[in-house]
Amino acid sequence: MDQARPGRDILDRALRTSWLAALALAATVAPGRPRDAAAILAGQLLAFLHFTSLRKIVKLFTEGRRDRRLALMIAAKVTLVYGGLAALITLGGVRYVPLCAGFALPFLMLFLKSIMLALGAGPASLTARRATETARSLGNAAKPAVFLLLLGVAALLAFSALPGVALADEAAHGAPATHDAAVAHGGAAVAHGDAAQHNEEGAAELPNWLVILHDFNPGNPLVSWLEKNQVIVFAWIAGLLFLLVSWLAMRKPKMVPGPFQNAVEWMVESMEEVCGGLLGPQIDKHFPLIGALFFYILTINMLGIIPGMKSATSSLDLTLALALITFLYVQFWGIWNLGIVGYLDHLAGSPRDAIGWAMLPVMLPVHVLGELAKPVSLSCRLFGNIFGEDTLIVVFVGATALLIKASLVALAVPPMAGITALFMMLQTLTSIVQALIFSLLATVYLYMMLPHEAHAHEEAHETH
Amino acid sequence: MLFPAALGLGLPLGIGLAAIGSGIGIGFLGKGAMEAMGRQPEILPKLQVAMIIGFGFAEALTIYAFVTMFFLQGRIG
Numbered sequence: 001m002d003q004a005r006p007g008r009d010i011l012d013r014a015l016r017t018s019w020l021a022a023l024a025l026a027a028t029v030a031p032g033r034p035r036d037a038a039a040i041l042a043g044q045l046l047a048f049l050h051f052t053s054l055r056k057i058v059k060l061f062t063e064g065r066r067d068r069r070l071a072l073m074i075a076a077k078v079t080l081v082y083g084g085l086a087a088l089i090t091l092g093g094v095r096y097v098p099l100c101a102g103f104a105l106p107f108l109m110l111f112l113k114s115i116m117l118a119l120g121a122g123p124a125s126l127t128a129r130r131a132t133e134t135a136r137s138l139g140n141a142a143k144p145a146v147f148l149l150l151l152g153v154a155a156l157l158a159f160s161a162l163p164g165v166a167l168a169d170e171a172a173h174g175a176p177a178t179h180d181a182a183v184a185h186g187g188a189a190v191a192h193g194d195a196a197q198h199n200e201e202g203a204a205e206l207p208n209w210l211v212i213l214h215d216f217n218p219g220n221p222l223v224s225w226l227e228k229n230q231v232i233v234f235a236w237i238a239g240l241l242f243l244l245v246s247w248l249a250m251r252k253p254k255m256v257p258g259p260f261q262n263a264v265e266w267m268v269e270s271m272e273e274v275c276g277g278l279l280g281p282q283i284d285k286h287f288p289l290i291g292a293l294f295f296y297i298l299t300i301n302m303l304g305i306i307p308g309m310k311s312a313t314s315s316l317d318l319t320l321a322l323a324l325i326t327f328l329y330v331q332f333w334g335i336w337n338l339g340i341v342g343y344l345d346h347l348a349g350s351p352r353d354a355i356g357w358a359m360l361p362v363m364l365p366v367h368v369l370g371e372l373a374k375p376v377s378l379s380c381r382l383f384g385n386i387f388g389e390d391t392l393i394v395v396f397v398g399a400t401a402l403l404i405k406a407s408l409v410a411l412a413v414p415p416m417a418g419i420t421a422l423f424m425m426l427q428t429l430t431s432i433v434q435a436l437i438f439s440l441l442a443t444v445y446l447y448m449m450l451p452h453e454a455h456a457h458e459e460a461h462e463t464h
Numbered sequence: 465m466l467f468p469a470a471l472g473l474g475l476p477l478g479i480g481l482a483a484i485g486s487g488i489g490i491g492f493l494g495k496g497a498m499e500a501m502g503r504q505p506e507i508l509p510k511l512q513v514a515m516i517i518g519f520g521f522a523e524a525l526t527i528y529a530f531v532t533m534f535f536l537q538g539r540i541g
Binding site: 437 | 509510513516517519520523524527528530531534
């Protein structure tokens with residue numbers, strides 16, 4: 001943002017991103033190997049110190065104040081960063097790989113940001129307004145940075161070449177058995193072996209962040225609990241997201257709504273309109289459940305599109321629970337509105353004449369079975385659609401991974417990524433349509449149960 | 465015929481047959497809806513809702529076959 005010191009923002013951005021990356025990495029590793037997490041953070045801290053002091057030195061140097069302060073800064077920097085690194089390695093007994101990973105993170109981020117800048121893929125303001133200035137002044141900082149990065153990579157290679165040091169140790173940790181299982185399953189680079197093992201249906205799944213967390217911390221009880229109950233966890237995440245959006249939108253409701261409130265109100269109102277067309281004026285009483293079902297299922301379905309997340313509806317457990325809630329709700333309102341006798345009469349097919357009573361032994365089981373089939377069909381439809389769509393994407397990702405494994409990267413990635421993106425668009429459509437169908441069918445079932453005019457009743461019987 | 469072999473032949477065939485049925489059903493629905501839309505464009509919103517519900521019912525049949533396949537897939541061997 002500061003025009004006087006251009007070049008600062010890209011460095012700041014890179015440092016900020018690298019802090020986030022380091023924290024995420026450390027959090028992933030932490031429960032199983034706290035020492036490695038600490039090493040990553042220490043490396044990141046040292047690299048951060050390195051960059052901030054380097055910036056200070058360059059600033060002092062270009063301003064022409066080449067006095068004692070500059071020399072002191074340089075000495076302090078060298079002592080702090082390189083001395084710190086040396087001390088950590090020799091005294092602290094830290095493993096090289098996490099330390100080097102932590103130390104290389106800011107370099108990597110700076111490198112990536114520079115590539116982004118060069119390709120013009122950065123934010124519009126960055127490329128349009130500041131690109132030339134930033135690139136010019138970045139030259140000063142980037143040259144030593146790249147030099148140090150190369151030095152770091154060379155050092156890492158040198159260390160790994162030594163027999164019996166860190167990297168070999170790391171490779172042994174990486175459990176080749178699970179990796180082979182993943183390859184056999186068609187998901188070498190992306191799908192982890194664990195994902196296949198934990199799935200009861202025997203079909204592959206893309207690993208989500210819980211599975212990855214579990215792979216890194218196999219022994220941790222909390223992590224393995226989360227991993228075992230991932231459907232619930234992702235359902236919770238979706239629920240929290242849903243609550244957060246509704247709370248944010250309706251925190252301070254205004255007569256003339258802002259854009260956010262407007263968007264949410266539009267969604268809710270159009271859904272209410274669609275259901276109201278079926279249910280009539282009674283929609284006011286039932287929309288809380290139906291609307292909640294729609295938006296909750298929509299949130300869960302859409303969550304699966306984000307990499308590392310999973311649609312909780314691709315498990316029959318969750319969809320069956322939702323369908324049973326709908327079923328009990330519909331039956332409750334049926335009994336409430338029709339009364340016990342009216343409800344039984346409805347189940348018997350409303351016999352009014354001799355033929356009706358004669359057909360009773362046939363009609364009653366048919367109607368009861370029809371009622372019981374509703375939750376089954378509701379849950380299986382949602383589960384099958386979402387799961388099928390997920391499986392389709394897994395198959396294509398797995399094929400891509402196999403091609404990458406056969407080192408056909410150039411052949412594999414662009415068309416495969418295109419096909420997968422196409423299927424993801426289809427997944428978006430499926431998510432919306434399935435959420436809509438679930439809630440609309442719930443509305444229809446409710447409509448069949450509620451008392452209405454004679455012709456509507458006949459219609460309801462035809463649909464059975 | 466061995467049970468796994470029978471499953472391996474039967475499951476994909478079953479899905480295909482179910483898909484034929486669903487496809488015919490959805491096709492008829494879509495045809496009817498399109499014709500109605502062309503004749504009376506003003507009923508579009510109501511028509512769409514009914515059409516999507518119909519699609520849901522027709523599609524469910526294939527989904528049942530699909531779910532059956534997933535439950536039995538592990539036993540192909």
